[in-house]
Amino acid sequence: MGEGNGTAWAGALSPAARYAETGGASLTWENLTAVLPGSGGRPTKKLLQGLYGYAVPGRIVAIMGPSGSGKSTLLDSLSGRLARNVLQTGKVLLNGKKRRLDFGAVILTRPRLLFLDEPTSGLDSASAFSVIETLRTLAIDGGRTIVSSVHQPSSEVFALFDDLCLLSSGESVYFGDAKLAPQFFAETGFPCPSRRNPSDHFLRCVNSDFDDVATALKGSMKLRAEADLDPLLKYSTTEIRERLVDKYRISDYAMMVRNTIHEISKIEGVMEEAVKGSQATWCKQLRTLTKRSYINMYRDFGYYRLRIIIYVLMAICLGTIYYDVGNGYTAIQARASCGGFVSGFMTFMSIGGFPSFIEEMKVFSLERQNGHYGVAAYIISNFLSSMPFLLTMSWASASITYWMVKFRPGFSYFAFFALNLYGGVSVIESLMMIISALVPNFLMGLILGAGVIGIMMLTSGFFRLLPELPKIFWKYPVSYIVYGSWGLKGAYKNDLLGLEFEPMTPGGEKLTGEFIITNMMGLSVSYSKWLDLAMIFILLLAYRITFFFVLKVKEAAAPYLRVAYTRFTVKRLERRASFRESLAMTSLSKRHNAPHPMAMQEGLNSPMQQY
Template sequence: MASLIHSTLQPNTNPEINTAILEMDTINRLPSKNKVVRTQLEDGVFLTWQDLCVSVSNKKSGTKSILQGLSGYARPGELLAIMGPSGCGKSTLLDALAGRLGSNIGQRGEILVNGRKQALAYGTSAYVTQDDTLMMTLTVREAVYYSAQLQLSDSMSKSEKKERAETTIKEMGLQDAVDTRIGGWGVKGLSGGQKRRVSICIEILTRPKLLFLDEPTSGLDSAASYYVMSRIAGLGQRDGIGRTIIASIHQPSSEVFQLFHNLCLLSSGRTVYFGPASAANEFFTLSGFPCPTHQNPSDHFLKTINKDFQQDVEQGLAGAISTEEAIEILLSSYKSSERYEQVRKQVAEIYKQDHGELETKRSHASFLTQCSVLTRRSFVNMYRDLGYYWLRLAIYITLCLGLGTVYHNIGHSYASIQARGALLSFIASFLTFMAIGGFPSFVEDMKVFERERLNGHYGATAFVISNTLSAVPYLILVSVIPGAMAYYLPELRKGHEHFLYFALVLFACMMLVESLMMIVASIVPNYLMGIITGAGIQGLMILVGGFFRLPNDLPKPLWKYPLHEIAFHKYAYQGMFKNEFEGEVYPNNKVGGPPIITGEEILRDLWQAEMGYSKWGDLAVLLGMIAFYRLMFLGIIKANEKVKPMIKAFISMPPKQNTQVTVNPSSTPLHGEMM
């Protein structure tokens, strides 16, 4: 029925009649006589774009056009599929419509929401990216429920949020896998299709009225693709909400193709066809490219317009022509078709109707709720991910048993002074150095954070606070248990208060190394490069810390000032040495010297420690450095979001300023700024 109305829709000069036809057309797509759905349509999102051009500029190659004068619309209750060969501009169109284009990309033309230029508030729209960046240690239920707690407003009760999560899981057909862990490399978990559906679940928790999906079926077999797409299509008219769904898709099977209401077929950034998916076959036939019997229509469309692999295309009975020629024929056939006129008219009609302004604000969970939920989620993830702390704990225990036996019963002789210094320096340098082992797990956390941040689930401050809090119990564990072995087996200074100080310095150093690695991860988000960079920085700090080369022997420019002063090892060594030697006396072996040597003399003359402040001063500096490093990490994340696009825009500025392309004012993320 709907396609019949579409294919018989005639241009009409009376706008009121056209409006009525358009509304009828949309409403008739809904399940018949479903009054609730019909009224809800008015609350839906009508998205239109007209003469949309997108281009990218860079200094070397000038301006490259990606999308050229596209017009189209997406309406509530409908699924619009964007198809075309690889590199034709599908993702770019999706990004442009979602307001996610990078700032080095210029955009011209008009994109309207409900006929107005308006931003989509948080929760009104959602974007499901191509890759499934999920926490692999969580089960489906946990992942969706944590996300519900993060995204949904505090005005909803816990049980309502739980129910929303359960309903959404069922909507996506994941009820049989609720308690299965997501899994990832090395850990078997969900299948690719199930992961896709978890990603979609997380994004539709806020019940967005507009849903963008970038290749939701990539990497899935045809059965999984159909299952995922049928669930997506079903969302269009669920819960009495007319949802507008736009998905880019590579190569749908004929079953999947039948789920589409409208089709936007692109070739090199130009529209080959826009209109009802069911009428595309007829358009190709009328243009001289009929789909051979027994061939999947979508395969035929893509084969006809794919010029990556030059081939001759069969044109009706007229023989073979090149792909370039076929595309030109289709482009001009579409431009001169009634369908093209209808699209322009429908865009104009939507513009004329007043569908009202969308909600300007939907509330998130409060900042405190976000911090608490993120801390709990991160704690569970650290507990389940063996690589985060458990493996490190096992290695530390082995290493500290080794240290304990090598330095066993260190004694109180003059020679033990050097041995104590070496042991403490080894612990403060190399034991903490190994904290970089958790870097890969942290990089995975960062990826999840980046996706959730871009989708507006929470802000960078909540992430940094929760990551810090959730790590504390584990760091206490890995500093106290192996630390006790390394302290008591060699019989370092007696007195539990001295062990407590030793463990506190160890804890602070590990936290510092983790903070340093967070900074590295925010700049170099790659395992190998990150570990090498982190190891390099720490190697330098150990070198200038004041043990391997005494502070007064360090060359003054650079090595002593500022490197020695800013290396946290300086304060760790000094604090541990003061804790070990202050107030103690040792026999003196020096010929002609006094019979004993005091701890203060050892600190001042042997280790050249700064004696103007106590060991607590050194600990305070270490704790201050943790706060500084974490704030720096937060600053880098925030600056990255603001400065990176500016740098990109600057680098890719075209050689001449007379480009016609204007920078898209809506290229900042659609969602509101968060802490």
């Protein structure tokens, strides 16, 4: 390294000394490699190749590189967010101690360590500078450790970074003090021109997209003389990148990084315990989640507002078809059919909210990894925020249908009709939330949901009377654990009890609603309709509790499933001679002389092993 590099920390604390003084969260990574296994005959792809680095309190580490260089992959590796089909080797240490990559809950619940993926993306220069300046204040004044990827910062923004990690094709081009980076490039033969932004120059050296520009400049007679003097135009980007990578690997800059990692590892730090829940109180979590969820539901036209319009249109169609059915003999079948459609098909339309549920579950999974809130707070807030929309949907459509069909007059009967519809819709919403948690695929989830709701409709007592259902399985227990049978029984009792209908033959005895329910529909009238309604809301509670346990079991089982998947993948890959050879070459370093099988390397973890 050039003269004066040995005193790079003169006048300032070294990273290790800063860590020892502040006692914050340090992060080191050694020989970090991420591999994407090939499948279907495709070759194995190395996403990261033997990276070394560190992050200490009070300093910002900027990860730079062209698109596809591995910036996001490195961030995912450090924070434990790699995709499950990516294998990771090497050591990632927090405060000098090995962890199971469970930083997610630490990041936002105890923000000593922050990972940021291109926080200035889409901002103008002034806004980007303001963001990074705020981060720098957080780092210095708050003693926080910040690791951030950045695409192409301005010179003002670049000057705010303390350490630079420059990547290209998954390899380290440079890691160290950002102020020393221009000196390294100059020593390698690619000095930064005085009027050029250093970050632009670094990316110019490792971005192959500039090869076309270099070819055009070489073909220009006017600029050919200047091109001959520019070292960046003498070599291809691949040649420049190889020279930089090779030079850095044997340079004092790389040695300084390894020495710093060693010094940090020797300092006994306070172990950061992952916070399993948010520091906010449960009530605050519930209020915040309910408000946010309500705003999202209101702003998303397709979430509820479009469905409310469809329900109203469907109610108008239903009301015009069954308009003023009366009390004739044929009205018995008409009333039963209308009630069956409302209890069955109108609740079935709640399946339209499944796409929104899928997107919501993605957000929930990410925020649960960060430990923002508890599962119970999320489920209750989802129920509370959706209640106004579901009530509007149910009461609006019930008002139209009930008065156009002229069901049994009286507000209490109408209120039961509307609550019965609301309960059925809410149960289906809960069911679809369970399915979205189990099957996070739009098409498969939609098919599964439609199938389950179809079974609920078949056992409701409309298509075949409940007493005639096969007793094994279909009647006991299926008809008792689905909403359809309870909803339909309550609807029949609410409308028919107390009414009289014309007989099938003139002059015969009028048919009472009790006779119709008991003899023609095979239902019991020995208990109140309100018990049927109560059973729907008990099922709603049971479905929500089931949703809670599905999410908890899924969280608990996920690490074990991912570990099993990783072990299976490793064993499969170790049968390939080419993979073993490439892995052995990657594991060679100054500190590790003898290669050994991947499965035995220290630090091999499932990439999604977080909790």
